[in-house]
Amino acid sequence: xxxxxxxxxxxxxxxEQKPTRQVREVVQQVVSEIFGYTEEGIxxxxxxxxxCFAAECALLDIFAKQQGVxxxxxxxxxxxxxxxxxxxNDRLKNTEKLLSDIAGGKVVEGxxxxxxxxxxxxxxxxxxxxxxALGGKQHAxxxxxxxxxxxxxxxxxxxxxxxxxxxxxVEKLGVExxxxxxxxxxxxxxxREAFAYAKGKRIRIMLAKPIWGVESIRTLAPYMPYVDLKVxxxxxxxxHEVLETEREAKALGFNGGIFLGNLxxxxxxxxxxxxxxxxxLETCRYFPATFQKERKVRLVHPRxxxxxQQLVAPDGAGWATNVCRSALRRRMMFHRAYGAExxxxxxxxxxxxxxxxxxxxxxxxEAEQGKRFKYSDxxxxxxxxxxx
Numbered sequence: 001x002x003x004x005x006x007x008x009x010x011x012x013x014x015x016e017q018k019p020t021r022q023v024r025e026v027v028q029q030v031v032s033e034i035f036g037y038t039e040e041g042i043x044x045x046x047x048x049x050x051x052c053f054a055a056e057c058a059l060l061d062i063f064a065k066q067q068g069v070x071x072x073x074x075x076x077x078x079x080x081x082x083x084x085x086x087x088x089n090d091r092l093k094n095t096e097k098l099l100s101d102i103a104g105g106k107v108v109e110g111x112x113x114x115x116x117x118x119x120x121x122x123x124x125x126x127x128x129x130x131x132x133a134l135g136g137k138q139h140a141x142x143x144x145x146x147x148x149x150x151x152x153x154x155x156x157x158x159x160x161x162x163x164x165x166x167x168x169x170v171e172k173l174g175v176e177x178x179x180x181x182x183x184x185x186x187x188x189x190x191x192r193e194a195f196a197y198a199k200g201k202r203i204r205i206m207l208a209k210p211i212w213g214v215e216s217i218r219t220l221a222p223y224m225p226y227v228d229l230k231v232x233x234x235x236x237x238x239x240h241e242v243l244e245t246e247r248e249a250k251a252l253g254f255n256g257g258i259f260l261g262n263l264x265x266x267x268x269x270x271x272x273x274x275x276x277x278x279x280x281l282e283t284c285r286y287f288p289a290t291f292q293k294e295r296k297v298r299l300v301h302p303r304x305x306x307x308x309q310q311l312v313a314p315d316g317a318g319w320a321t322n323v324c325r326s327a328l329r330r331r332m333m334f335h336r337a338y339g340a341e342x343x344x345x346x347x348x349x350x351x352x353x354x355x356x357x358x359x360x361x362x363x364x365x366e367a368e369q370g371k372r373f374k375y376s377d378x379x380x381x382x383x384x385x386x387x388x
Contacts, residue, residue: 001030144178170202273319
């Protein structure tokens, strides 16, 4: 893909047109040349959608740098506001600790999401226990997302709705409950009955499979007025495709929220991309981000920062981010990445890594970060007390 993109022209968008369409057209042109893939006829060999998404992100970076603006500004418009950071995937992994924190007066905010599959009875018990704990406490919880894993039946759904609505706490606390992919069956009659049973309640269904892009939205058109959507950009196949997915859904009566999904091991670079994409959508409610240490080496610098409840991208053109070359090499070696000559054996990759001469401005920072990562932030703070 990289070799095919070299030398291609990036057309300047005219009028109100955004650059995402031009970038997508360039990527699809290269895909067609390499793989014989076109909109009309698809060959058996085609690239991974995540490859197309990555190529679009790289071209958007180049495009924005040529214009001297950030990607977020170029795609979303003149506004440079931040995005509310609704990224609390880990909170529901340890429910007992979360309940203990709430009892201790800790303010919980954003969306709480349980990614591991859960059945209907355990789901209702989990939601009710959280709502009882939040009752009378200060909180900023917007909603609770539960992954049903397409394992529920219609009776399970009705029982769940009854158990949640019986207490009245959902309405009292203003919290939404979203069940992700409850049913394996795709049937208009089946879903129509489920939607009717949840009418008037703050309980919604989120469709995640098979929401891969515009075509899947069209096949699920009858459901659009009643559901939320989970869209994974790397599976949709492009930055522009996600924006078009929302546009198509709204044309079909969609009035819910879009929850951007991502790969499990989110990187700080992906956070910047998701931030720009989330700000470009009118109905985005949730997107994953990370401030985790990236295997003792920061892949990009600087990264998005949190100001209050806003996640703000760094200032500068493009993604406003420099890539750490040595970190990239290590990451490629860790993931057993393909080189120009095919897959590189681990031994040869390590030798090449040791022999390579880095003109990397981040090597000094890596050494400092390496020392810092030996300690937790809390231990580091204690160690520095009184140092000044």
